[in-house]
Amino acid sequence: MATDTSKKIAFLTSNEGIEKAELVEPWQAVVDAGHEPVLLAPEAGEADLYEHLDKAGSQKVDATVGGADAGEYDALVLPGGVANPDALRLDADAVAFVRDFVASGKPVAAICHAAWVLVEADVVRGRAVASWPSLQTDIRNAGGEWRDEEVVTDGNLITSRNPSDIPAFNNALLEALAHGAAGTS
Numbered sequence: 001m002a003t004d005t006s007k008k009i010a011f012l013t014s015n016e017g018i019e020k021a022e023l024v025e026p027w028q029a030v031v032d033a034g035h036e037p038v039l040l041a042p043e044a045g046e047a048d049l050y051e052h053l054d055k056a057g058s059q060k061v062d063a064t065v066g067g068a069d070a071g072e073y074d075a076l077v078l079p080g081g082v083a084n085p086d087a088l089r090l091d092a093d094a095v096a097f098v099r100d101f102v103a104s105g106k107p108v109a110a111i112c113h114a115a116w117v118l119v120e121a122d123v124v125r126g127r128a129v130a131s132w133p134s135l136q137t138d139i140r141n142a143g144g145e146w147r148d149e150e151v152v153t154d155g156n157l158i159t160s161r162n163p164s165d166i167p168a169f170n171n172a173l174l175e176a177l178a179h180g181a182a183g184t185s
Contacts, residue, residue: 010101
């Protein structure tokens with residue numbers, strides 16, 4: 001139920017290949033904190049969730065990213081999985097949405113391989129970013145500083161390495177929602 005302090009949080013995924021824990025656990029944390037999560041994807045219908053390489057259910061897409069306005073949301077969450085961000089970075093609407101969201105100064109939280117979308121949106125230059133280790137060269141080549149840390153907050157960017165970092169990732173996201181985007185940690 002929405003309250004006066006309730007915020008609308010966009011979760012952006014492709015329609016396939018989302019690491020289940022990286023969507024459902026932050027989603028539940030947002031709900032438990034009294035906020036409204038909204039699932040955006042390139043296509044209407046459902047987004048297929050995976051536990052590593054095994055299909056693990058699906059979730060209804062609430063709206064397509066092509067019709068979404070970053071101004072309607074208070075924060076953006078980018079779940080990982082390998083196939084999910086790889087597909088998103090090829091979708092011009094998704095990349096533009098992420099770029100606009102980062103430019104807005106509102107919190108943007110990306111976990112694991114989702115940093116690929118930040119790289120594609122050209123928003124990591126001069127920023128500290130945590131991600132799955134295989135993305136470190138991509139982040140450095142895009143002008144970012146890769147960090148092997150549980151959670152890194154740099155301005156309005158909140159990033160983490162993998163599913164085991166989800167508790168810290170969720171805490172940083174909820175802190176940013178409560179107080180606005182913070183500085184570098």
